[in-house]
Amino acid sequence: MNLSIKLPGLSIKNPIMPASGCFAFGKEFSQCYDLSELGAVIMKAATKEKRFGNGTPRVAETASGMLNAIGLQNPGVESIIRDEIPFLKEKGVPIMANVAGRTVEEYVCVTERISPYVDAIELNISCPNVKEGGVQFGTHPQLAGEVIEQVVQVSHVPVYVKLSPNVTDIVEMAIAASQAGASGLSMINTLTGMKIDPKTRTPVIANGTGGLSGAAIKPISIRMIHQVYQAVDLPIIGMGGIESAEDVLEYLLAGASAVAIGSANFKNPFICKEVIDHLPKTLERYGFSSVEQAIGGVHHEKAGSHLLRS
Amino acid sequence: MINELMSILSHEPLAEDTYRLVLHGKMVHEIKEPGQFVHIRMDGFYLRRPVSISDYDPLNETITLIYKVMGDGTEALTKQNHSLEVLGPLGQGFPIDQIHANHALLIGGGVGVPPLYSLAKQLRRKGVSVTSILGFRSKEEAFLLEDFEALGDVHITTENGTLGRCGRVTDVLSEMAGNCDMYFTCGPTAMLKAVANDLPDTPGFLSMEERMGCGIGACFACVVPSKDEKGYKRICCDGPVFRAEEVVL
Known part of the structure; x- marks a missing residue:
């Protein structure tokens, strides 16, 4: 079975990578398995200076998912280059750096610094848990276009834009990213949510709102990827609620090239x-002989052919 | 750290809303020191539940947990009687091998009491005298009293006065602290802060609790500000036990 896939900047042996913010910089998970097994690693967000993040509690469980509001805690781009990237390089796994910022200048500066050390950039214009930057860029096509254009100019490697689902029209955002020079898309970031504790009558998460993730958001992500695949000619890294190989196949069929x-x-x-x-x-069970073959499969079905498969 | 399907040897109520769970499995051989915890996964719940290890026995391959029902997850845990998927042991406990003291003061509040039990036993084994202050909301919620009494002096406080002194652990702290050259405390953060403030000149260790995500240091959900250059500690993997001077409460 051929699991390998070629994407801008990333020649990966399988389409599976841990999502940004859920894997730190890999050290903790290297106790569990050899990181070289992964297609790639998407690192936790990098900002120019170190950030402490939000108050605690920062996570809350929800039905089939969870809320988080970590607030982009990270040691800053220089420390990531010095203390974190060498460990991943040593493991021989392709690296994607997630880049965040408060201003266009910060996005540009972080990208300039970190891009020579990684295989691709994931531009985080969609974090819902910080007051400045993040999702404000990710919800306005024009603002998104401006920051993407400038980042693409300085980046040494292809730039994937991580889209926010907290918009009315995801296709409009994908088109803006494409026109601004993005090489790919990451879909989707978390959905803004809230959980309230009836005992204290306050939100459970200190930040008030948090980003909803987990199985609960998978249908939303699948729908958005399905829409964007038809509208934009960019490879998509799909994410949201993946827990099994069946989930991966569903993402591939919707139009994701990796997950x-x-x-x-x-x-x-x-x-x-x-x-x-x-x-x-x-993949074999559902009649595929490679990952490549499954990508966008739902769009290639002819009328009535599903009857033969069912 | 391993993920193991552990069999449940016994699971019984210990006090009001409080249960004792004895698990059997190979994980016990991985435990380094008292104060570490395990992360329990249950069907129907998206996140695991962290529970401190109260006692462990490598010979019989058992791990004893004592937990309180705090919500739907721990409520569902009370119904489990066959086996559990457990990730552990996690975190840094009390560094028992490096502890040099003559007389230790242990201060536990509510479900902060359990991890101190294994510590108390191991301190005694090292020849350290142990005095314990155990605080609970009421007589009905109190537990492990005889177990601690077998290891040294015990002073009980309850918030409603139904057992021992009416009040909080800090109300008896000043009377006990004089003889002790080291303290160990576990409980709600407000209690840890009060204890640390009351014993500024005594070396001490705090065991912290917080809502956790991964439990292994990757998600940055359970951080606490620290006094070092980095500025934070992750409770799940840098702790849950810290030297009192390491963290900012």
Whole structure:
């Protein structure tokens, strides 16, 4: 079974990567399995200076998912280059750097610094948990276009734009990213949500709102990827609620070329490895001989052909 | 750290809303020190539940947990009687091998009491005298009293006065602290802060609790500000036990 896939900047042996923010910089998970098993690693967001993030509690469980408001805590781009990237390089796994910022200048500066050390950039214009930057860029096509254009200019590697689902029209945002020079898309970031504790009559998460992730958001992500695949000619890294090889196949069929596994790493730290191990059998069971063959499959079906398969 | 399907040897109520769970499995051989915890996965719940290890026995391969029903997840845990998927042991406990003291003061509040039990036993084994202050909301919620009494002096406080001194652990702290050259405390953060403030000149260790995500240090959900250059500690993997001077409460 051929699981390999070629994407801008990333020649990966399988389409599975841990999602940004759910894997830190890999050290913790290297206790669980060899990180070279992964298609790639998407690192936790990098900002120019170190950030402490939001107050605690920062997570809350919800039905089939969770809310988080970590607030982009990270040691800053210089420390990531010095203390984190060498470890991943040593493992021989392709690296994607998630870049965040408060201003266009910060996005540009972080990209300039970090891009020579990684294989691709994931531009985070969609974090819902910080007051400045993040999602304000990700919800206005014009603002998004401006920051993407400038980042693409300085980046040494292809730039994937991580889209926010907290918009009325996801296609409009995808088109803006494409026109601004993005090489690919990451879909989707979390949906803004809230949970209230009836005992204290306050939100459970200190930040008030948090980003909803987990199985609960998978249908939303599948729908958005399905829409964007038809409208924009860019490879898509799909994410949102992936817990099994079947979920991966669903994403591939909707139009994703690779996937990222996020919150599921928290309930099962071995999940990425397990999904990679199960993927060949799952693809085979549904009649595919490679990952490549499944990409966008839902769009290529002819009328009535599903009757023959069912 | 391993993920193991552990069999349940016994599971019984210990006090009001409080249960004792004895698990059997190989994980016990991985435990380094008292104060570490396990992360329990249950069907129907998206996140695991962290529970501190109260006692462990490598010879019989058992791990004893004592937990309180705090919500739907721990309520569902009370119904489990066959086996559990457990990730652990996690975190840094009390560094028992490096502890040099003559007389230790243990201060536990509510479900902060359990991890101190294994610590108390191991301190005694090292020849350290142990005095314990255990605080509960009421007599009905109190537990492990005889177990601690077998290891040294015990002072009980309850918030409603139904057992021991009416009040909080800090109300008896000043009377006990004089003889002790080291303290160990576990409980709600407000209690840890009060204890640390009351014993500024005594070396001490705090065991913290917080809502957790992954439990292994990757998600940054359970951080606490620290005094070092980095500025934070992750409770799940840098702790849950810290030297009192390491963290900012």
